[in-house]
Amino acid sequence: MSLRRLPLTLAALSVLVVSVFPVYWMVVTAFKPTRDIQADTPTFWPSHPTLDHFATAVNADGFGLFWRNSLLVTVSAVLAALVVALLAAFAVARMRWRGRRGFILMVFIAQMAPWEALLISMFIIARDTGMLDKLSMLSLIYFMATLPFTIVTLRGFLAAIPPELEEAAQMDGASRVVAFRRVVFPLLAPGLMSTSLFGFITAWNEFAFANALIIKNQDDRTLPVWLSSFSNIFGTDWGATMAAATLFMLPVLLIFLVLQRRVTSGFTAGAIKG
């Protein structure tokens, strides 16, 4: 029996290795002393782990600044998208109005917007309106890039909350706003959280616009653009480069750990209708 399962187990292990190895190699390289990194035969375990490379990365010019920029852009975009999406999701999930269908359709189409094809016109618009080299322009773009997905998800979460709960509160004399804040909002918290975390990842990782719109003012770069020019910063210091990549990935990794159960259970709960 176990012999019959051997090919399957081997296949699973190879998928496991191919999936994990690149990330593992990044972390291991970041902790390895330089002489181990430059050895002819690579070692697959950091026998003498060191934090030197992390120190080099953190002390690199502007590292703190780019972290701040990335955080600023990402958090402001996600918060704005959350507020705006909540309003729209409420209108879609709880009210009946002319144009509702068209609006939903627009949101779905916006979700597939060809952002990469807007790089040039966005550059020209930013230039014309004095928004070139401004972090707020990136915030606006990331806000719009995460908004449709946020609306769709929040609408799903809202629809799952029975409207009778609000109606009961309204029957007891609460206004619609109060009913929403006291009754629906607490129930919506998990939805708001996972939506904003996915939005965070999208904005945190974005490269194309940050690369095209922040040109002259190098202090306004974000982490992905900074990381993309690692050979200018660290030269051939691969330990420091991998340490920088590890630090850049850290928040995303933490978010996925938080969301892990939701992600896998979402996949396994047969949520896909096909």
Add this chain to the structure above:
Amino acid sequence: MSAPPVVASRQDSPAPPVVHRRPRRSRLAGVWPYLLVAPTVLGAAYLLLYPLLRSVVISFQHFRTGELIRGGAAFVGLENYQEVLGSDEFWSVVGRTVLWTAVNVVLIMVISTLVALMIARLRKRLQLAVMSALVLTWATPVLAATTIFQWLFQSRLGVVNWLLATLGFESFRGYTWFADGTSTFVILVALVVWQSVPFAALTLYAGLTTIPAELYESARIDGATGWQIFRNVTFPILRPLFGLITSLEVIWVFKCFAQIWAISRGGPDGATTTLPVYAFQVAQSLHKYDLGAAISTLTVLILVACLVTHLRRMLRHEGEQL
């Protein structure tokens, strides 16, 4: 921009919207939904529709560095499109983009299907381990992944060259992958496939779990082989899901920009220049914003053509829910 949307949108349940009748405030109540969606509509108008239209307008203008600084771009009709469509370079880029998309999507779909079928057969603990590993891959930021792959394939110290040389392929000792067009292309394909398989495989696996076990049992009792079961039971049931994932992957791979730009900027010698990269090069490096806009517009048109079937399916799906 990223994968989550499709999954999340499936959480919708068809709850009927509730109508509140409160006669006294009815006139105001009628305005409320429009006020609530107004920020979204305004945002989309300025940050999505306007750039899209602006791109189309620029593609019909003469728009170079002079016009960028002074303004007052003149309309030139179809001149930009004639120049773009008449150049051999453009058509070789189109050919490369089609090849790029085809190779990636075929690999992604085949590998994802195999991985999904594999996950479904695994025992609990190994299954959880594989799925967690896939989620980890999926979570790796694009720019972290491009940096890692440059390190993996580094010529002198890269672990891939060491492995190949150790396995007996001596010619790979110190091989410089990024100096050659074809090998850079291969690495980019490996990177994009590595990043795309988790989403497709996990989604397909989720689809597999919805197929009732009785169907497999009766097929097996009838003496069907594994391949026959897949072709006659699994695939027909999951056909819509396969269609959905394939069209999504086509879109994502076709418009892929960050990976290519971060690793090769379309080089060496244009060997990895696909349409989105080409448009950006023409506009940003050559300052021919008009031609870049024309290429972008053509890119969008090709994407829309690829999308039509997907959109139609989505419309039908949404129509049931409204």
